[in-house]
Amino acid sequence: PPRAGFPTVILMGLDSSGKSTLLYTFQKGEVMKTTPTIGFNVTTLNVDNNTSLTVWDVGGQSKMRVNWRYYLEGCNVLVFVVDSSDRARIREADKALKVILSDDNMKGVPLMVLANKKDLPNSMTIREVCKQLDLPRYKHRAWEIQACSGLEGLGLRQAFLSVAKLVK
Ligand code: GDP
Numbered sequence: 001p002p003r004a005g006f007p008t009v010i011l012m013g014l015d016s017s018g019k020s021t022l023l024y025t026f027q028k029g030e031v032m033k034t035t036p037t038i039g040f041n042v043t044t045l046n047v048d049n050n051t052s053l054t055v056w057d058v059g060g061q062s063k064m065r066v067n068w069r070y071y072l073e074g075c076n077v078l079v080f081v082v083d084s085s086d087r088a089r090i091r092e093a094d095k096a097l098k099v100i101l102s103d104d105n106m107k108g109v110p111l112m113v114l115a116n117k118k119d120l121p122n123s124m125t126i127r128e129v130c131k132q133l134d135l136p137r138y139k140h141r142a143w144e145i146q147a148c149s150g151l152e153g154l155g156l157r158q159a160f161l162s163v164a165k166l167v168k
Contacts, residue, residue, distance in 0.1 A: 022150025
């Protein structure tokens with residue numbers, strides 16, 4: 001079980017954006033799965049010797065728990081995963097992010113966008129994802145965007161180190 005005291009990271013994003021894959025890759029298979037009725041993963045990521053994060057994988061937007069807002073309470077950083085190869089759903093991702101960030105619990109909470117699946121040949125650059133999600137509009141919070149491949153494990157450690165640095 002996650003130990004108390006580590007910064008709490010909420011991992012969100014549309015279904016199939018690659019949330020469980022990147023957690024699984026990063027942990028080399030140690031992700032703790034809870035029962036299907038509860039339906040979310042919670043894990044402690046040991047990013048490096050000095051850095052650990054408690055990560056809640058709350059699930060994809062379309063199959064999100066009715067009470068997903070409950071998980072936002074006490075969130076230190078939001079990590080929002082985007083499938084950067086999926087141009088057809090980038091508007092949907094944008095809308096989902098907007099809804100999450102408009103929650104009262106998310107006021108001032110820093111945001112890390114992970115432009116995932118960068119290994120795919122036609123994936124959008126971080127510049128393009130940034131534009132599609134109009135990240136500069138989030139003026140009143142710290143935000144960052146990084147590319148990664150959860151499947152190949154590229155950029156994950158760097159991304160979570162940056163996530164840890166975003167914690168106030
Ligand atoms: P989740 O619903 O957000 O947890 O998404 P999953 O982790 O289940 O991933 C959805 C699909 O995308 C799976 O078929 C994964 O193998 C694939 N996938 C996830 N991450 C990557 C990635 O970085 N690159 C590629 N090419 N495929 C990925």
